[in-house]
Amino acid sequence: MCGICGKVLTESGNVEPALVRRMCAALVHRGPDEEGSYHAPGVALGMRRLAIIDLTPGRIPVQNEDGTVTVVFNGEIYNYRALREDLLRRGHRFATETDTEVLVHLYEDEGERLVERLNGMFAFALWDARRRRLVLARDRLGEKPLVYRHGSGSLTFASELGALLCDPAVPRVVDPVALHYYFAFGRVPAPLTIYSGVRKLPPAHVLVYERGEVRLWRYWRPSFARKLRLSEDEWCEGILHHLERSVRLRLISDVPLGAFLSGGVDSSAVVAAMARAGAHPVRTFTIGFEDQEFSELPYARMVAERYGTEHHEFVLRPDAAEVLPRLVRHFGEPFADSSAIPTYYVSRETRRYVTVALTGDGGDESFAGYEWFVALKAGLLYGRLPAPVRRAIAGALGALPEFPQRRGPLQLLRRARRFAAALAGRRPTLAGTMFELLGGYSQARLLDGLYTPQMQAIAARHDPATLRQAIMDEYDGDDPLEALAYAQLLTLLPDAFFTKVDIASMACSLECRAPFADHELVEFAAQIPFHLKMGGPVAGFRPKYLLKKALAKEWLPRQVLYREKRGFSMPLARWLREELRPMLVDLLGESALRDQPYLEPQAVQRMIDEHLSGRANHAARLWPLLVFQLWRSECPAGALAGSAEPARVRGE
Numbered sequence: 075m076c077g078i079c080g081k082v083l084t085e086s087g088n089v090e091p092a093l094v095r096r097m098c099a100a101l102v103h104r105g106p107d108e109e110g111s112y113h114a115p116g117v118a119l120g121m122r123r124l125a126i127i128d129l130t131p132g133r134i135p136v137q138n139e140d141g142t143v144t145v146v147f148n149g150e151i152y153n154y155r156a157l158r159e160d161l162l163r164r165g166h167r168f169a170t171e172t173d174t175e176v177l178v179h180l181y182e183d184e185g186e187r188l189v190e191r192l193n194g195m196f197a198f199a200l201w202d203a204r205r206r207r208l209v210l211a212r213d214r215l216g217e218k219p220l221v222y223r224h225g226s227g228s229l230t231f232a233s234e235l236g237a238l239l240c241d242p243a244v245p246r247v248v249d250p251v252a253l254h255y256y257f258a259f260g261r262v263p264a265p266l267t268i269y270s271g272v273r274k275l276p277p278a279h280v281l282v283y284e285r286g287e288v289r290l291w292r293y294w295r296p297s298f299a300r301k302l303r304l305s306e307d308e309w310c311e312g313i314l315h316h317l318e319r320s321v322r323l324r325l326i327s328d329v330p331l332g333a334f335l336s337g338g339v340d341s342s343a344v345v346a347a348m349a350r351a352g353a354h355p356v357r358t359f360t361i362g363f364e365d366q367e368f369s370e371l372p373y374a375r376m377v378a379e380r381y382g383t384e385h386h387e388f389v390l391r392p393d394a395a396e397v398l399p400r401l402v403r404h405f406g407e408p409f410a411d412s413s414a415i416p417t418y419y420v421s422r423e424t425r426r427y428v429t430v431a432l433t434g435d436g437g438d439e440s441f442a443g444y445e446w447f448v449a450l451k452a453g454l455l456y457g458r459l460p461a462p463v464r465r466a467i468a469g470a471l472g473a474l475p476e477f478p479q480r481r482g483p484l485q486l487l488r489r490a491r492r493f494a495a496a497l498a499g500r501r502p503t504l505a506g507t508m509f510e511l512l513g514g515y516s517q518a519r520l521l522d523g524l525y526t527p528q529m530q531a532i533a534a535r536h537d538p539a540t541l542r543q544a545i546m547d548e549y550d551g552d553d554p555l556e557a558l559a560y561a562q563l564l565t566l567l568p569d570a571f572f573t574k575v576d577i578a579s580m581a582c583s584l585e586c587r588a589p590f591a592d593h594e595l596v597e598f599a600a601q602i603p604f605h606l607k608m609g610g611p612v613a614g615f616r617p618k619y620l621l622k623k624a625l626a627k628e629w630l631p632r633q634v635l636y637r638e639k640r641g642f643s644m645p646l647a648r649w650l651r652e653e654l655r656p657m658l659v660d661l662l663g664e665s666a667l668r669d670q671p672y673l674e675p676q677a678v679q680r681m682i683d684e685h686l687s688g689r690a691n692h693a694a695r696l697w698p699l700l701v702f703q704l705w706r707s708e709c710p711a712g713a714l715a716g717s718a719e720p721a722r723v724r725g726e
Contacts, residue, residue, distance in 0.1 A: 076134075077101025077580075078146040078220075079232040080119035080199055081241060082208045084286035089118035093241060098122050100237040103404075104148070104580045110134030112144045117201055117208070121146040124583055126430060127328050128171040138178040139167055142203045145181075147174040148233055149196030149218045150587065152323035157191060181209070186280055189293050193323065193593065197275070199231055208283040214294045214593045215436070216264070216277030216568025219576055223272045229283045234577075235267060235406030236709070245271050250532050253408075253672060253702075257521055258538035260410035260698055263569050268407035268705075277568045294593065298551035298560060298600045309602055310624035313441075320592035321347035321432065329429040332357030334420060334586075335385075337373030339443070339618060339625070339635060340434030344589055346629040348432065349381040356383040357428055361420040364391045373634050380631065388423045392416070394649050395657060398701075399708055404581045408705045410698035411570060412644040417578040425584040435571050436590030439563040440599035441621040442555075442607035448615045450555060523677045524699075541565070556604035563596070646693040650700070651686055658682060658696065661703035670706070673699065 079097035081089045094111050098120045102109075105122025112119040112135045121134050127150070135146045151157070154173035157180060162168070166179040173194075180188040181200055186209050195217035200209040210231055212220050222231040223244045232238040239246065252266040264274040275281055278294040304312070321344060325331065333345050335358040348356045360374040371387055378385035392415055401414055424431050438444050459467075525533060542561050549557040572588070579586045589595070599607075602620065609619035622635045650658050660666060662682055667675035678699065684690040 076124055076146070076148045077104030077122040077233040077237065078120070078148050078197065078199055079237050079240075080117070080146065080201075080208075081228060081230045082201075082283060083116040084227045085116070087116060089113070089116070091118065094118045094120040096240040097232055097237040100240055101233055103583055104233060106583050107131070108134060110146075112137075112146075112201070114201075114203065116206070119144060119146045119199060119201060124429070124585060125329065126150065126585060127173055127326065129328055130170070133170050133172065134174075136170065136172065136174045136178060138182055143178045143181055143200065144203070145174060145177045145198055145200045147177060147196065147198040148220075149194055149198070149213065150324075150326075150585075151176055151192055151194040151196065152326065152592075153191075153193040155326075186211075186282060187293070189280055195587065195591070197233065205284065210275055210281040210283070212275045212277055212279055214278045215563070215572070215591045215596070217572045217576065217588060217591055219573065220275040221267060221272060222275060222281070224283070224288050225271070227286065229288070234404070235269070235272070236403065238272065239406075239709075245269060247271075248672075250529065250672070251536050254529065254532050254536055255538055255541070256408050256410070256702070257698060259569075261569050261573065262407055262409075263541060263565060277564070295548065296560070296563070296593075296596055296600045298549060298553075298556055298604075300601055301551075301603050302601045306606065306620065306623065309606065309620055310627065312598060313621060313624045314627075314629070316592070316595040316598050317343060317589065318347050318351060320589040320595050322351045323592070324432055324587040324589050325351060325353055327430050330357070330427065331430040331432070332359055332384075332424060332428040333432040334358075334424070334434070335360050335374045335377060335383075336434065337370035337375075337377065337634065338434060339622060339630070340437030340590060342373075342377045342434075342630050342634050343437070343621075343625055344432050344434050345377055345381060345383065346625070347589070349383070350629075356381060358383040358385045359420060359424040359427070359431065360385070360387050361416055361423065362387065362389045363416070364389060373637070376631060377634060386423070386427065388420070390419055390423075392419065392644070393653075394644075395653050398654070398657075399704060401578065401581070402701065402704050402708050404577050405573075405705075406709060408698070408702045409573065409577075410701045411574050412646055412697060414574045414578050415644060417574055418581060421579040421582040421584045421586075425582045429583075430585045430587065431579070432587050432589060433575060434590065435575060435588040436567060436596075437621065438618070439559060439567050440590060440596050441618050442559060442604065443618040443621070444562070445617055447555060447559075447608060447617055450558065524673050524681075524695075526671055526674055529672050551604075553604045559604065567591075646697050647685075647691050650693055650696055651688075654700070655686065657704070658686075658700055661707065662696070662699055666703065672702075 079094065079101060081093065083089060091113060098109050101122045105124045107125045108123040108131050110121050119135055123134050135144050137144045151173040154176045157176045158168065161176065161179045164183065168175055177188065177198060177200065180191060189211050194213060196213045197218040197220035198211055208229065210220060210222065212218065219233055220231060221235055221238050222229060223238060225243055228243065230238060230241045230244060238244055247270045248268060249266060249270040252262045252268050256262045262268055264276045267274055279290055279292050282289045333348060335341050335345050345356060345358055358378050360371055362371045397415055397418060401418055521533065542565065545561040545564055546557040549560040575586050607620050609616035626632060626635055662678055664675040664679045667673055667678060681692045681695060685692040685696060
């Protein structure tokens, strides 16, 4: 695991070595073990290394035999041993035992299409000195980040925005469309960043920079068109086979390795696969909080005892006022998923024992694990009802009180109330339904009355639901719910979950690997008829039905598999009234908002007053606003980007 950076000039000249040193210094947490750089006329590459495979120092960046191909690399290539053997048979000579060196030799034979041979999580930059060509690439599902800025006569890239902004040529101007999408989703969707002119390389893409021109192409997308006809037992066997293979590949390491164990289905399945693959000892790490309403520690302990793991539990009281500014600096742009806080804490504690941790991320997307799939399936039936019937249902639900935000039946009634009220008068699109019901940052509720006229004009031209719909339009199958799962796989997973885990864990110099993100496992799961993942075409209202059935055979106890789905739920309402109150008042008060053109100060102040007095709970609305203002105070930012429209978002 590493941090990478660099700059290439179109015309003659040299990149200042001091620039690369500054960029590498901004990435030291991603690679505390070693620093290396490459300099030639018009190009400079830098790399910070966290040593995982082949711990010998002094070998970065990696080059081919004659030094004409140089690569800086972040991530792991899990099939590098098979690729290495193939390259040796072709006559290539290797100077190291690293997976990185496979890239330069594979490029010599296959050019920029080398990415199609790789199984791994990666972001790399490869310099071809003969052609004066820079190749940037990112893994299929976006586990590893890469940002860049193509300006007049140059291209600058880095693993993180903080390193990219070390280049004074990179603009610090807020992109208002990206900001609007942030307020809608709680994150900035790729390829946008919060800065105008700065882009994320999308997952499964290659960027080629040659003679001043950028060429971008996509090398992978999962297909859902071909469904296999297998029995449920045959599907279960296939799921376990692919999961075991994926986990076995991710056990390759020359440093201590463990796993996050939340007590949920996916992380428990990964731990079970590690034990069955012969990992010894299996080290597991679980975090709990003193004031957590629902503790998952007993379920994690149950799995740890079943497989005899070396188990570590950490019970903490988060210091939100201390950790939130630190995380905002690491993310480099506004990111409003509060579960980044527990992810940071579990990463920090885990790093005391191991350098690599396997996670359960990605299981929900491939195996229909979200409870809201049930709601959306009901929504499809609801949408077929005549308008008068929908209005009658909405009226009945609307008469119910606004239930507290707790799990269980009240949560379902609260969602049904909001869903029916939002959609009673129209026959909704599925993307719009999901955005209204389950987006978490419902645009109408979050933004109503808060935007300045400039931002209102931008919002009128950019409907966030259309982004998800555009991704759904790429889907090649015939199940509307699966189209949503496809969109989540390609947007929510890389933009939210993998971004969160990568930034929070690498802030602690911990590498995280996600077996459920293995592209061969994803492609296998795409061949399963979607209704089977939820228990059948008629009674199919059981999320992750088929995966649970597979794991129930021998792997995991029923108490773990068939219980209410939980997750880290931060006490945001209390934090904002107590320990974060000074920060809230300081950053979102009327005086603080006078110097920005995005939010109406008086409207925000009224919301703060209502929340602090206890008259209302505005935590879901205030949290993204607070994170945005904290980002403005902690990271380089500028003014509204005038009337210029940014480049189009993928699928927009």
